[in-house]
Amino acid sequence: MTISNPVLTGFHADPSMIRVGDTYYIASSTFEWFPGIRLHESKDLEHWTTLPYPLGAEQLDMRGDPASGGVWAPDLSYADGRFWIVYSDVHIVNGAFKDVVNYLTTAEDIRGPWSRPVRLNGVGFDASLFHDDDGRKYLVQQTWDHREYRHAFHGITLTEFDASTMRLKPETARTIWNGTDVRLVEGPHLYRIGGWYYLFCAEGGTVWTHQEVVARSRTLDALSFEGSPTNPFLTNYDTPRSYLQKQGHGALVDTPSGEWYYASLCARPWHHETESVTDPRGWCTLGRETSIQKVGWDEDGWPYVVGGHGGQRYVESPKDAIAPAGAPAGRDQHDEFDSDTLGLDWNTLRMPFGPAMGSVGGGSLRLIGQGSLCNTFDLSLVARRWQAFDFDAETCVAFDPKTYQAMAGLTNYYNDQHWSWAFVTYDEDRGARVIEVAQNDRNRYTSFLRGRAPVVPEGVERVWLRTRVRTRWYTYEYSFDGEDWRELPVRLDAKVLSDDYVNQTYGGFFTGAFVGLAAVDYSGYGEVATFDHFDYREL
Template identity: 85%
Template sequence: MKISNPVLTGFHADPSMIRVGDTYYIANSTFEWFPGVQLHESKDMVHWNPLPAALNTTELLDMRGNSASGGIWAPDLSYADGKFWLIYTDVKVVNGAFKDCTNYLATTEDIHGPWSGPIRVNGVGFDASLFHDDDGRKYLVQQTWDHREYKHAFHGITLTEFDVETMQLKPETARTIWMGDDVKLVEGPHLYKINGWYYLFAAEGGTVWTHQEVVARSRTLDELSFEASPTNPFITNFDTPRSYLQKQGHGALVDTPSGEWYYASLCGRPWHHETESFTDPRGWCTLGRETAIQKVEWDEDGWPYIVGGHGGERYVEAPKDAIETVAPETRDQHDEFESDTLDPRWNTLRVPFDAKMGSVGGGSLRLIGQGSLCNTFDLSLVARRWQAFDFDAETCVEFDPKTYQAMAGLTNYYNDQHWSWAFVTYDEDRKCRVIEVAQNDRNNYTSFLRENAVVVPEGTERVWLRAKVRTQWYTYEYSFDGQTWTELPVRLDAKILSDDYVNQTYGGFFTGAFVGLAAVDYSGYGEVATFDHFDYKEL
């Protein structure tokens, strides 16, 4: 078998991979999307099955009001003492001098949950991980944030002993074990003990084209005792601009039962417009940061290296002792909303789906109009990841608004400043319902059809809407019978829904594009939109 990278497509960033027995687990960042911390399992590293997300209650995670790309950064999954340990960070401030965050700990004996906690750990910095030493002691390893403008914000890697009796840290034991190298932005630390050495894996260079992973090691956990590998960077695509995978870096090391080694890393897959240089800009990763797995071997001096070179490979030999895993053959989704709970592939923003947003079951999803798609507090939106560059997404909505302040339809969404949608609303001049297409680009809102918005014929109960995404561009279509479709005369640039585009003007650029269903009624009267199905089909 071959591992085909990426193994988790579409917004599966910052993988924390572990092995328990013959099973591998991956935990991924989810940022402002709820539920928090995506989990997958596999026995062959080739085929991965989703597990229930770890943070599915507001007791474990409440992000209401969090800024875009705040929330869950780089969770760490580990296993010791007969249970799973999950360290996760909730970041409340994204832009500016401060990164106000809180690190929490939750545990469970069953990866399917429920998870206990949360135990508040500290707020020293994000990207915290828990190291279980072979003498029974435990340590929190974390990026350290420095708000002072005359210092570099990434102030090395801090190690603090964790007391298993009190389930709290011992702040007096905190020490800086490594400052990183001249690339700076050292973060995402994971610590391993192998053959008497402590190996520190850490990301550097920021999660953009300069991203890389480096390795350092020490015989002790003393302050500033780690020395960098002479072969760093361990993995990077900074100098491989034509590689299929880009941005590789932040991730985790794992061994197989028979002693092979692999490394799970985030990655990006950029595309380009025909008019653009292949290297500047390097491209647009509309699927966000995904998860790839590379083979690792060790040199005669005990330093790890990526098989095939530090740029990584698209196809990688699977473990020799892999147990073939049965997983879904497609990522397509068809939902007729028969269940009274949302399909696990759906996500909401910041808080769980509840009665304030609407209800589901009996063949429909009913969304109660709340704030606009710019709202970070009260928003009725359910969405799923883009997981392919080319796909169609379709829905059908019943909606009878009486004001232009009420809207409902199909959206392609990156964050509150970058999104578009095709929607049904009310035109007070023509005194009828219409279909409009609008886009929010860097918080500049544009209605494309205006006086040419499509009139919904009197007596028409349902409107079908479809998005056709074709890598660089996407369009919307409508139908009044679900059979005959008409394209709306707007072609939208998909790059606006990419990390790389958002990064040009905004500091939160860590997620990926989503497609979903939304209802807005900022008049405050809660107009209800009823959706009877949703289809997502990759091409």
């Protein structure tokens, strides 16, 4: 058996991996997307099943959080007969401050119910909980410094946590490591192995210079950790032609038989035919995904990535891996909206799906038009991750607007500043419904069809919409019967929906492209759009 990377495709960043018995679990970041924290389980490290999200309305309120704010780097652990998750809610992305709040929630069953969150602190993001062999617990976290004359990433802070009161002991806080000269030290995870405390941290920023480094100490005293002489442990900075890029931030796990593996974020760039493969290194429309590398230990007790610090696309599976009983589930999705709840692949922005957005069940998804796709408070958008470079997505919508301020359709979306869609709206000059294609590129809005927008004939109740994504470019199509399709004459550059393009102008570039359904009515009258199915098919 072989692990084929990435094991979690599409936006699955900052993996925190643990093992309980013969089962592995991964928690990954969701940022401004709701529900919060993506969970998966596996028995072979290759095939992963999506689990219910742990953060519902009681644990999370992200109204107003900026793009790529919200839930950063959840840490999953297991101790004392229960699962523990520490997560950050980041309220500011750009500028001198982060204004982060760290929370803790627990559950006896990974599927929940999860407890109401305990507020921990705001010292820095990427906090993790370390359960020591003597029963003591510590919060380990990146430390943020807003002062312009200091480096913003101010080392790794360790603070003792009292499990009896569920509170930190601030008087115990100390910096245990400042990182290497690469700087931007974050994503700490602490392990006790063979008499040593091993500290794994990400550095270099989550871009092409990203890396994972290791330090160790016999104690948890201030500044007692020493970096590995073989750092970096994992990086693709010097392997620009590797299939996997940006590897770094992640977590270590052992198997029941004593093998070791490391789960890391990664990315897979593509290029336009006219571009160099090294500068720019490429465009990652699928966002930061999850890869797994095998780990060995040298004679001095330092860990290393088998095959070299650039990692491998194909990795040897654990000797004790348990293959799935049936055929592994594919990533294709077909939803007739028969259930009165949305499936696990669906996500909304900042708030849970509820009556303010619409309703689902009985064969339709009904979205109430709210704010525009630029809105960070009230938005009726239901979307799923892009998980392949090439796919088709289709829907059918019944919508009868009487103003150009009301729109409903199919969107490809990165964040409030970068998105496009094909939608039904009203053209007062022609006194008819029309189908338009528009794009928001760095908050520059463009209507492509204008007076050429196809008119929806009188008596046509439903309009079919489809997008065809082909790695570098994507298009939209429409139909009035679901069989006779016509292409809308607009070809859009997929790089606009990539981490790397967003990073050129905005500091929050941590998610990935989504495809989904949306209704807008910024007139405030709440025009309703009814979608009767959604289909996502990878090629």
